[in-house]
Structures are given as C-alpha cells and as structure tokens.
Amino acid sequence: MKHRHQRLLRTSVISLLAGVVGLFMIMPLVWMISASLKSEVEVFQYPIRWIPRTIRWENYREVWAGVYPFGVFYLNSIKVTSLSVIGMLLTSSLAAYSFAKLKFPGRDQLFLAYLATMMIPPQVLLVPRFLLFRNFGILNTHWALILPGIFVIFGVFLMRQFFTSIPNELSESAIMDGAGHLTIWARIIMPLAKPALVSLLIVSFVWRWNEYEEPLIFLNTKELFTIPVGMTLFMDEFETRYSLIMAAAVSAILPVIAVFLAGQRFFVQGVVTSGLKG
Amino acid sequence: MTGLARRKETLAGYLFLLPNFLGFVAFIAIPVVFSLYLAFSRWDLLSGAAGIRWNGIGNFIDMVDDPWFVDSLVNNIVYTFFAVVFSLAAGLVMALVLNRKIYGRGVLRTMYFVPYVVSMVAISAIWMALLSRYGPVSELVRRFGVDPPVWLMDPLFAMPAIISLGVWKQAGYCMLIYLAALQGVPKELYEAADVDGGSAWAKFRHVTLPMISPATFLLVITQVISSFKVFAPVQILTQGGPGRSTTVLVYHIYRTAYQNYRMGYASAMAWVLFALIFIVTIIQWQGQKRWVNY
Numbered sequence: 001m002k003h004r005h006q007r008l009l010r011t012s013v014i015s016l017l018a019g020v021v022g023l024f025m026i027m028p029l030v031w032m033i034s035a036s037l038k039s040e041v042e043v044f045q046y047p048i049r050w051i052p053r054t055i056r057w058e059n060y061r062e063v064w065a066g067v068y069p070f071g072v073f074y075l076n077s078i079k080v081t082s083l084s085v086i087g088m089l090l091t092s093s094l095a096a097y098s099f100a101k102l103k104f105p106g107r108d109q110l111f112l113a114y115l116a117t118m119m120i121p122p123q124v125l126l127v128p129r130f131l132l133f134r135n136f137g138i139l140n141t142h143w144a145l146i147l148p149g150i151f152v153i154f155g156v157f158l159m160r161q162f163f164t165s166i167p168n169e170l171s172e173s174a175i176m177d178g179a180g181h182l183t184i185w186a187r188i189i190m191p192l193a194k195p196a197l198v199s200l201l202i203v204s205f206v207w208r209w210n211e212y213e214e215p216l217i218f219l220n221t222k223e224l225f226t227i228p229v230g231m232t233l234f235m236d237e238f239e240t241r242y243s244l245i246m247a248a249a250v251s252a253i254l255p256v257i258a259v260f261l262a263g264q265r266f267f268v269q270g271v272v273t274s275g276l277k278g
Numbered sequence: 279m280t281g282l283a284r285r286k287e288t289l290a291g292y293l294f295l296l297p298n299f300l301g302f303v304a305f306i307a308i309p310v311v312f313s314l315y316l317a318f319s320r321w322d323l324l325s326g327a328a329g330i331r332w333n334g335i336g337n338f339i340d341m342v343d344d345p346w347f348v349d350s351l352v353n354n355i356v357y358t359f360f361a362v363v364f365s366l367a368a369g370l371v372m373a374l375v376l377n378r379k380i381y382g383r384g385v386l387r388t389m390y391f392v393p394y395v396v397s398m399v400a401i402s403a404i405w406m407a408l409l410s411r412y413g414p415v416s417e418l419v420r421r422f423g424v425d426p427p428v429w430l431m432d433p434l435f436a437m438p439a440i441i442s443l444g445v446w447k448q449a450g451y452c453m454l455i456y457l458a459a460l461q462g463v464p465k466e467l468y469e470a471a472d473v474d475g476g477s478a479w480a481k482f483r484h485v486t487l488p489m490i491s492p493a494t495f496l497l498v499i500t501q502v503i504s505s506f507k508v509f510a511p512v513q514i515l516t517q518g519g520p521g522r523s524t525t526v527l528v529y530h531i532y533r534t535a536y537q538n539y540r541m542g543y544a545s546a547m548a549w550v551l552f553a554l555i556f557i558v559t560i561i562q563w564q565g566q567k568r569w570v571n572y
Contacts, residue, residue: 015381021372022389028404028446029392031414035407043407046417095298103284104291110299117306121507121555123528124548127316127535128309131323151301181290210397212510213528217536228399232514235403242407249400260395264388267395271451272458 029253036060036246043243059247066244067237070251072223073230077255080142080215080226081208084149088204089197091150096159097185101171111160118153126217133218144218145226149208155200158273162196163189199270202263209256227252316545323539330542337546347547349522350530354554356437357526358505361444366497368445369452374486376453377460387457391450398447398510405443406430406515430515433523440511440524448504452497459493460486491570499562503555527551 030050035043036059038052064070098104099111129148133139138147170192171184179187190197212228219225222233234248260267320333341347372390376383393401408415409429419426429435463486471481509528512518518525518533527547535544 011379011381014375014378018375018380018386019382021375022386025393025446025450026389028401028408029396031408032404044410044412044414044417046414046421048414091298091301094294098291098294102287102291102294104288107291110295113307114302117302117310119556119559120310120552121503121548123507123509123531124313124545124552125306125309126531127541127545127548128312129305130535131312131541132304132309147301148305151298151305153302153306156298181287181294185294206395210395210399212397212399213532217532228397228510231397231399231403235406235514240410242410242413245403246407249403253396253400256395256397257392260392261388268391268454271394271454 032246032249035243036250038243040241040243043246056243059243060251062244063234063247063251068222068230068233070230070234070248073225073227074251076142076224076230077209077226080145080149081205083142083146084208085201085204087146087150088152088155089201092152092155092159092200093190093193093197094185095156096163097181097189099156099160100163100166101168101184101189102181114153114156118157122213126213130217140219140221140224142224145211145214148214149211152204155204158200159193159196162193166192195266195269196273198263199266199273202259202267203270205259206256206267313545313548316542317549318546319542321540321542323541333542337543338550340543341547341550346518346522346525346530346533347527350518350525350527353437353522353524354506354508354526357441357444357508358502360438360441361448361505361508362498362501364441364445365448365452365501366494368449369454369497370456372449372453373456373460376457387453390453393447394450396447399514401443401447402511402514405439405511409439431520433520436516436520436524440508440515443511444505444508448501452501455493455497456490459490463489488571495562495566495570499559502558502562506551506555506558 031048034048034050034052037055037057038049038059039054039056042049042052099107125148129144130139133144138144166189170188174184174188210228211226215226215229216232219229222230225233231248231252235245238244238248316330317337318333318335319330320336321330376387376390380386407413410416411428415429416426427435429439467485467489468481471485476484507528508526509532512524512526512529513532516524518529528551531544531547531551534540534547
C-alpha cells in the first residue's frame, strides 16, 4: 500500500515537472496571444499580466483592415499552398507508382538521378530559378511559387517507399482481370496509401505555408505576397507597436496550428517516417 | 509476360513519370546545371545575359579574401554546433519524460511539439518583441539589478538569441524522433539490467543511449543540414549584425545575389554550402560505425 502511494507521488511529481517544461515551451506563444489583445502600454508591463485588463480586438481590426491587405495575403497563401500541395501529391504519386510498380528501361538510373538531387539545398536553386522565371515571364507571379512547390523530390521518394511496401499480388490480379495501370493506381494503390497521403499532405501544407525565402525572392508586388513575407511588411510598418505585430503573428500562425491540431496523428506520423527533412 | 504486355508496361512507366519528370528537368535539373556554370562565371545581373564571363575558379579564390564569407562560415559552424547540441539534448530529455507513466502525456507532447509548426518569420517576430528594450526578458534581468543589453544589437548576445530561437523550434522535432526510438527499446533489456542491479544512470548509459543511437545519428544529420541553412531569423532580426557577428552563409548568398546582383559569386557560395553539407554527411556516415548500433 505504502509502495503504491510512493509510486503515485513520484508519477505526480514528474508529471508536474513535465507540465512546467510544457508551459515553458508554449510561453512565447501564450505571450504572443496575450500581447496581441493588449493596448501598447500594457504589452510591456512587468510582471507580465497574462490576461489583458481590457481585451482589445481592435488590434486585429487594425491588422486586417489597416495599411496592408492581410486578407489578400491570406488568400494568396491559401491559393499557393493548396495548388502546390495538390499538384505535388498528384504528380508525385503518379511518378512513385511508375518507380515502385512498373518495369521499364532506365527506371533505376532515373530514380538515382532523382535521389542525387535530394541533397542539394534549395538555396543552390534559388538563383537559377530566379533567372529562369524572369525569362519565362513568371517572376513576380504566383506560378513562381506554385511550380517549384509541385516538384519536390522528397514527395516522390516518400510515396515510392510506401508504394513498394504494398504487395504486388493485388495489382497483378487486377491486371489478370484486364485492368489498366491508371485504374490500378486510382482504385487500388491510392486508396491503400491514404494514410501516407494524408501525412504527406499535412506535412507539406505546413512547410509550404511557412515558406519564406521563395516569396521573398520571387515576388515584389505587395498584393501577391504570402503571409510570411506579408508579416515582415507589418514588422517594418509597425516597428515597435508590438501589440499589432503580435496580432499579425497570431493571424499568420492560426491556420497552421489548426491544421496541426486537427491532423496531429497524421502529422506526427509524417514527420517520424520522413525523418529526412529537418 | 508477352511482348505486348511488356511494351504496354514500358509505355505506362514513362507516361506515369512524365508530368513529374518534366518538372524535375525544368525546375531542378536545368537549374542545377545552370547554377554550376554560374559558379564558375562572373556575372552582374544588370549587364544582361550577354554579360556572363567565364571566371574559372575565380569566385572560389575571392571567397578567401571576403571577410563576410569567412565570418559567415565561422558563424554557421558556431550556430550549427550549439543549435544541434541543445536541440538534441532538450529533445531527449522531453522524450525520456514522455516515455514514462505520467499524467497528460498527449497534451504534453503537443505542448512540446507545437513550436515546430510555427513559421520562422512568426517566431522571429515573437523573439523581437520578447527581446526588445522593455520586453519581458529585459525586465526580468532588470529585476536582478542588472542593466540588460540590447540583446539583438549586442555582439555578445545576438548569436545566442538566434540560437535560442532555433533550439526552441527544433527541440520538439527531436523529441518526436527520440520518442519513437525509445518506444522501440525492448523492455527485456531493462529487466535484464534490473536483475544485474544496474542503477538508473547505468541503465540509461548502457541500455537506452546505445539503443537509440540510430535516432541520434539521424537527428545529427538532419539537424546539421537544416542548421546550415538558417536564414530567416538572421535576415529579419539582425541583418547579420551587429557588424558581422551573426551573418551566415545563406544570408550572405542572399545579399550577394539580390542586393548586389553578383549572381556568379552567389552561386559559387551556394555550392560551397552544398559541399559543406555533403562533406559533413559523408563524415558522419563513415563515423557511424563506431557509435551507432543497429
């Protein structure tokens, strides 16, 4: 009996300490939310007043209906992110089917070429892409973000790994029944790969949504900006008005946090299995 | 398989690959080749395509005399070392805690991990506010009767500030990988250690650490690679300053290409970045035999 009590106490103490660490981890985020609802004077009152004296929703109005069109940044981010992620899933899963399930001359060499480029940091590609896009006339358009977002080798690699683990008997019997490869891909492989697809979808959504360097370099019309570059405009404009900057930050982060919380299981799965991308 | 079926499969193979392959050629393969060519050229963007001049290894020689480049390299190594060590250590501690029987494990895991999904830009904005002259961190320091520095403009504190930001974001990721590894350690090993009367520390040192060494190996590689590419916090918070104290390779590449329009030199530095990542990864692959247990 005494032993059980001791164990209970131990578990409680460790849980408590773990909770303190957890609070410490989310403290910057909690501070951000709290500051975003404060008056400028109250933001830097010390000790920190976590719950504002009066909640100022006006900060958000100022961000959303102020000098810069935050709503437009939102729409841009939604458009760019969803088109690149959908395009990526579609072309990657087609290519992965080809690499994993079909035999044709040159397949392994091509896959090797794909793998070889995976280690090349995207920074190497920024300059030539910039010049390429300028020549094609798509610099400073959303295509300059969507197209590179579609062709991410990592997606092909991950899907191929998953498709390889699906037994060939399934597709072979379908071929016996006279099904074409497109049918097998659509009716057998893709449904089986649903968990992997959802993981890749959520992980890529978060990465694309947060992408900063590409829009910074490929865009210069403010109306085309995605949220991360849009954020920096606010930081320049509001300078030291941190309540407004924090309101912009909360607005920028919210969709990602929502997607993460809603699909946490898949996100965690995707991050753990992929492992490859920091 | 009949000849017809084989031909059909070959055709299907190419057709399925085609959409992705076209993009691969246009947006990856051609840029890679072009970038390699530029790395050995001198080219001011403003002079147009006709202004590209072959420069041999001139760009690489210039780097030696470029204080920004040399400092970027040193800062990159400093940043990477501390960011990787602290992220892994923090991630391991959090994973060890979560691997025990504790209350609210699911909620805690979410709390530890959530910074990872927040964008670097938003984190930079938060850090800027937290570290501002009258921000909470400065006020806390004032409580101890010490006059706080202007963190992001202080040569001594700017880099630690950037490192702390990276650690805060990446620790949760390391936690997740470590947690998955810890859950794969067979219970029998601990039971055997119990029979031998091993202390908690001995169990950690001789059972846990060796068993999770593949995770450590994976994390060191991925975290070193991602740390070498640090950019947003530097560009947003310090612009490489004060002086050159926080400048890093990607930031220097960015300035060279898009503010000074020296496309050749920027490309050459980007390839140095690649070479560094490549060499570090190779060294780790070679070294893993000595400490990684599979």
